[in-house]
Amino acid sequence: MLEHRVMPILTIKNNGLYRTVKYRKPKYIGDPINAVKIFNDKEVDELILLDISEDRKWDNEKVKYYREISEEAFMPLCFGGRISRIDHAKRIFDSGFEKVSLNSSAVENPQLISEIANHYGVQSVVVSIDININIFGSARVYTDLGRKRTHLRAIDFAKQAESMGAGELLVTSIQNDGCMCGYNLETIKQVSESVKIPVIANGGAGSFEDLLDGIKKGKAHSVAAGSYFVLNGPHRAVLISCLSSTEVMKITEI
Amino acid sequence: MNKILIADYGMGNLGSIKNMLKRIGAEVEITSSPKAISECKKLILPGVGAFDVAMDKINSSGIGEALNHVRKEGSHILGICLGMQLLTLHSEEGDCEGLGWFNATTVKFNFDGKGLSEDLKIPHMGWNRISINPAFEGKEQVKILQNIPDPKRFYFVHSYRVVASSPDEVLCTTMYGEEFVSGIQKNNTMGVQFHPEKSHKYGMALLTNFLRL
Numbered sequence: 001m002l003e004h005r006v007m008p009i010l011t012i013k014n015n016g017l018y019r020t021v022k023y024r025k026p027k028y029i030g031d032p033i034n035a036v037k038i039f040n041d042k043e044v045d046e047l048i049l050l051d052i053s054e055d056r057k058w059d060n061e062k063v064k065y066y067r068e069i070s071e072e073a074f075m076p077l078c079f080g081g082r083i084s085r086i087d088h089a090k091r092i093f094d095s096g097f098e099k100v101s102l103n104s105s106a107v108e109n110p111q112l113i114s115e116i117a118n119h120y121g122v123q124s125v126v127v128s129i130d131i132n133i134n135i136f137g138s139a140r141v142y143t144d145l146g147r148k149r150t151h152l153r154a155i156d157f158a159k160q161a162e163s164m165g166a167g168e169l170l171v172t173s174i175q176n177d178g179c180m181c182g183y184n185l186e187t188i189k190q191v192s193e194s195v196k197i198p199v200i201a202n203g204g205a206g207s208f209e210d211l212l213d214g215i216k217k218g219k220a221h222s223v224a225a226g227s228y229f230v231l232n233g234p235h236r237a238v239l240i241s242c243l244s245s246t247e248v249m250k251i252t253e254i
Numbered sequence: 255m256n257k258i259l260i261a262d263y264g265m266g267n268l269g270s271i272k273n274m275l276k277r278i279g280a281e282v283e284i285t286s287s288p289k290a291i292s293e294c295k296k297l298i299l300p301g302v303g304a305f306d307v308a309m310d311k312i313n314s315s316g317i318g319e320a321l322n323h324v325r326k327e328g329s330h331i332l333g334i335c336l337g338m339q340l341l342t343l344h345s346e347e348g349d350c351e352g353l354g355w356f357n358a359t360t361v362k363f364n365f366d367g368k369g370l371s372e373d374l375k376i377p378h379m380g381w382n383r384i385s386i387n388p389a390f391e392g393k394e395q396v397k398i399l400q401n402i403p404d405p406k407r408f409y410f411v412h413s414y415r416v417v418a419s420s421p422d423e424v425l426c427t428t429m430y431g432e433e434f435v436s437g438i439q440k441n442n443t444m445g446v447q448f449h450p451e452k453s454h455k456y457g458m459a460l461l462t463n464f465l466r467l
Binding site: 001002003005040043045067070071074075076093094095096098121122123167196197198222 | 267269270273274277302303373375377378379380381382407409411429430451452453454455457458
């Protein structure tokens with residue numbers, strides 16, 4: 001039967017690998033291509049690359065760079081970052097990626113979800129939902145790298161994204177980003193239970209138990225993490241690591 | 255005998271397949287030329303997208319004719335994903351006839367009324383395992399699946415599945431709600447529903463086997 005997937009997320013800015021805390025203070029970690037090579041050698045299930053550069057340009061150099069990355073990866077790849085038109089998605093697919101992740105553009109122009117899904121299939125569209133919990137305890141959607149608050153409730157937007165043709169949802173808690181203190185399980189669970197498509201939990205995982213909780217308690221189909229796979233120890237030293245084979249077995253057996 | 259052609263009829267992600275073949279030391283050429291295809295010894299028929307669109311392109315470009323020719327010449331041909339489904343007689347997805355090399359058809363996953371406790375999603379997307387047809391154990395046909403580490407895991411993305419009418423054409427199966435045919439083989443032609451090019455060492459072993467046939 002279909003396995004739960006565990007996916008490292010690499011945050012890339014100006015061709016460098018960065019980690020953030022609550023989507024702020026980007027800290028340089030190293031070379032993305034090198035990291036992709038390591039994750040490929042460790043045979044991760046899938047890899048998500050999120051480009052957080054401010055630059056909105058879609059020049060040949062950017063596309064060439066992502067092609068170089070995909071040539072190092074023999075597993076499914078997802079790219080997110082400033083995809084606002086279907087031809088951006090096309091360039092990413094042509095570069096060897098299977099999926100695109102839409103964030104701000106999915107909120108501003110939900111039609112884009114359908115457009116890409118109709119053309120390339122629902123499995124190629126991931127809608128990435130960044131959330132913060134407001135003072136009344138309600139999960140709200142944010143866009144533009146977490147800087148812009150919308151009035152959308154997370155579960156309403158999740159349902160909308162599903163109905164527009166999203167194949168998966170990547171649900172990230174901005175408040176938990178980089179904290180390595182665990183997912184926002186309550187919100188992940190609310191979203192997972194409100195849609196039929198797979199939900200990928202993200203934001204906050206700092207241990208193997210956190211990943212397990214994402215699936216068991218958060219009811220997510222798959223789990224993602226950034227810091228957990230690239231930082232290590234109380235001083236957050238850079239160390240790219242992956243699950244051991246025993247841990248992989250434990251996830252598979254859930 | 256190190257050369258593999260990838261048939262380009264305008265659909266699918268050919269770059270990833272080329273990438274992995276190059277990594278295992280193959281000489282690779284992506285081609286849309288019926289002439290090149292009709293002269294090749296080893297060919298991969300890839301494909302992502304709709305059945306009818308693919309068959310239209312294959313027929314109108316002359317690639318279909320070239321494929322039928324090399325198949326009779328005994329060249330090795332491997333269909334991947336939609337490329338496997340195109341080897342069947344027809345698909346529920348469209349009205350076009352397939353290449354019809356296998357006594358099989360392509361149907362959509364349908365879990366309605368099967369009393370499954372789990373809410374299974376379509377497309378079937380993600381990593382899943384394959385089981386080799388026990389009748390093939392130790393036989394020539396299984397060469398394409400030899401030396402693949404256990405458990406044999408591959409990456410799948412598809413909404414349609416192949417139904418084989420001849421059990422001796424079934425290479426391997428996979429469980430998703432029900433057991434379905436994830437690989438077919440007959441003489442020098444074969445097809446796999448999963449994506450070896452996106453399946454790490456498992457896919458690399460499979461493509462290496464194909465290269466060595």
